[in-house]
Amino acid sequence: MADISLAAETVFHLGPLPVTNSLLTTWVVVALILLGTFILKRRVAERPGGFQNVVESVMEGGLGLMDSVTQDRKQTLKYFPFVFTLFIFIILGNWLGLLPGVGSIGFHEMHDGHEVFVPLFRGPAADLNFTLALAAISVVATQVIAVVTVGFMRHLKKYVNFKDPIMGFVGALEAISEFAKLISFSFRLFGNIFAGEVLLIVIGLIIPYVVPIPFLFLEIFVGFIQAFIFSVLTLVFLKIATTADSH
């Protein structure tokens, strides 16, 4: 039976810190993004060709989509770096996890007596640590940006309200819902991508020829949608948190 492990397996240690296969893949994603950035920066041409063209059209699409959510170009430009980075990071991670070799190339280890297969690479989002970290960044950044934009007291008034009992209760619920956002962001991304990996492994075990193709297409699509949802939801929560509610 295939060794499907919920937690990402450690491949080596950097001193006292374990490095998991998901972390290794994350480093590959970061290296790819940095490479792309340096290539773009070197030759920024007035009449773009090839790579720059693709990046520019993707950015235009992203800006247009963000405009439809924020209804304000200034806000879009302000949040674009953060939201778009989330999108690019997650989508590259998801798609890299589908490449042949990821999840299949690895080494055999002995764990408590029986032999376990440890893949060298694994989709980054299939590790709850990765998604939890991104979710924490998203939620904390939303709070910080809200405080910086709207002002500390006004932002606090959304959650803590002593004058009106009903609004006070609503405020408490909102505070709890911030933590629910943390859980929901991380588990949505983790669940989707990990379930996709398990699905591909199981299908590959049953019929390895031809049949995995539609499932691979599904996973490509799911990878895109989950990255999209993560970034759009971050943007929506940012927008909600920075609108000063005037009752």
Added chain:
Amino acid sequence: MDVDSAKVFAAAIAIGVGGLGPGLGIGILAAKAMEAIGRNPEAAGKVQVPMLIAMAFAEAIAIYALVVALIIKFI
């Protein structure tokens, strides 16, 4: 029934029942969105993005059920 067989059942029931609500929810969402687009085809672009966002929330519940099933199965 010993613990291991109970675990197998628990995992299956967790995701099976857990998929009902979100499935219905997403179906209703999509139906309303289709209605809206049918009534006003020009608003298709404006309806799409909020529909996707709402579907993400509904799907998240199914994902919670899936994660519980996975935890039961693998831990």
